[in-house]
Amino acid sequence: MTEIDRMLAANEAWLGQFPGDLPVAPARKVAVVACMDSRMPLFGLLGLEVGDAHVIRNAGGVVTEDTLRSVAISQHLLGTRAVVLVHHTDCGLQKSTDQDFADLVERTTGHRPPWPARTFTDVDADVRESMRTIRETPYLLSTEVRGTVYDVASGRLREIS
Amino acid sequence: MTEIDRMLAANEAWLGQFPGDLPVAPARKVAVVACMDSRMPLFGLLGLEVGDAHVIRNAGGVVTEDTLRSVAISQHLLGTRAVVLVHHTDCGLQKSTDQDFADLVERTTGHRPPWPARTFTDVDADVRESMRTIRETPYLLSTEVRGTVYDVASGRLREIS
Numbered sequence: 609m610t611e612i613d614r615m616l617a618a619n620e621a622w623l624g625q626f627p628g629d630l631p632v633a634p635a636r637k638v639a640v641v642a643c644m645d646s647r648m649p650l651f652g653l654l655g656l657e658v659g660d661a662h663v664i665r666n667a668g669g670v671v672t673e674d675t676l677r678s679v680a681i682s683q684h685l686l687g688t689r690a691v692v693l694v695h696h697t698d699c700g701l702q703k704s705t706d707q708d709f710a711d712l713v714e715r716t717t718g719h720r721p722p723w724p725a726r727t728f729t730d731v732d733a734d735v736r737e738s739m740r741t742i743r744e745t746p747y748l749l750s751t752e753v754r755g756t757v758y759d760v761a762s763g764r765l766r767e768i769s
Numbered sequence: 770m771t772e773i774d775r776m777l778a779a780n781e782a783w784l785g786q787f788p789g790d791l792p793v794a795p796a797r798k799v800a801v802v803a804c805m806d807s808r809m810p811l812f813g814l815l816g817l818e819v820g821d822a823h824v825i826r827n828a829g830g831v832v833t834e835d836t837l838r839s840v841a842i843s844q845h846l847l848g849t850r851a852v853v854l855v856h857h858t859d860c861g862l863q864k865s866t867d868q869d870f871a872d873l874v875e876r877t878t879g880h881r882p883p884w885p886a887r888t889f890t891d892v893d894a895d896v897r898e899s900m901r902t903i904r905e906t907p908y909l910l911s912t913e914v915r916g917t918v919y920d921v922a923s924g925r926l927r928e929i930s
Contacts, residue, residue, distance in 0.1 A: 646824070760793075
């Protein structure tokens with residue numbers, strides 16, 4: 609039995625807590641943009657109920673073209689207006705550089721990835737840059753864009769101004 | 770008080786359940802790639818504990834360049850090897866077309882987005898295409914790639930073969 613088999617089997621237990629059918633549009637009109645890190649259960653740490661908010665996650669929680677695509681769909685098709693970013697301490701992307709990562713992948717697989725890893729050194733600066741990108745993207749409808757850093761050692765969110 | 774203020778305030782309650790510091794590498798060596806839909810609390814519906822798995826999410830759960838970047842970082846820097854895709858019924862991306870979406874954004878903001886929305890009609894086919902893309906990407910190290918569709922009306926996951 610693989611870990612994925614265990615996850616599919618765990619879905620049976622979820623059926624006992626399933627809250628029922630809900631509308632496709634998020635009730636609280638917020639899109640969360642966060643890192644993929646395994647230590648951030650966003651529903652728990654932001655107090656979200658099922659159906660409250662879109663959750664967009666990638667390596668770093670950085671704002672890429674795909675993040676903008678997702679936020680645009682969230683806003684134009686499904687009515688969200690606020691965006692909250694959640695980066696975090698001890699991120700894997702702070703432990704490498706774009707050059708070292710590309711070298712590692714090429715050495716391991718024989719193929720060099722055609723895109724940068726988007727590593728960073730200063731998490732606060734990375735959150736500010738992500739907020740700026742969302743605010744300056746002309747085809748979005750954001751009315752509120754805020755950024756935070758989650759401390760994986762304490763569970764605490766810190767807002768970045 | 771905005772919805773984001775409420776989410777930041779809810780973080781205080783999370784501190785009472787916070788499980789403590791954990792390693793950056795996911796314990797179960799799995800990356801979940803899923804849609805951003807607000808009705809999918811992935812930790813609950815896959816039986817995940819904090820620290821178990823990376824969670825990558827975008828509009829549709831489709832495999833984009835940014836998804837491949839995230840999975841590559843998950844595998845090469847943080848040791849995951851399995852990938853499970855979670856798409857779902859009643860997806861916002863099934864309710865529009867790339868052309869209609871671009872027209873809507875241009876009409877509303879005066880700016881046409883430079884990328885396609887990645888709408889789709891057949892969710893099972895979209896899961897199969899996403900699995901194929903991950904399996905065929907030469908710079909990944911996946912040992913197991915599986916795909917599912919979550920039924921938002923019943924809470925049940927269905928595996929796609």
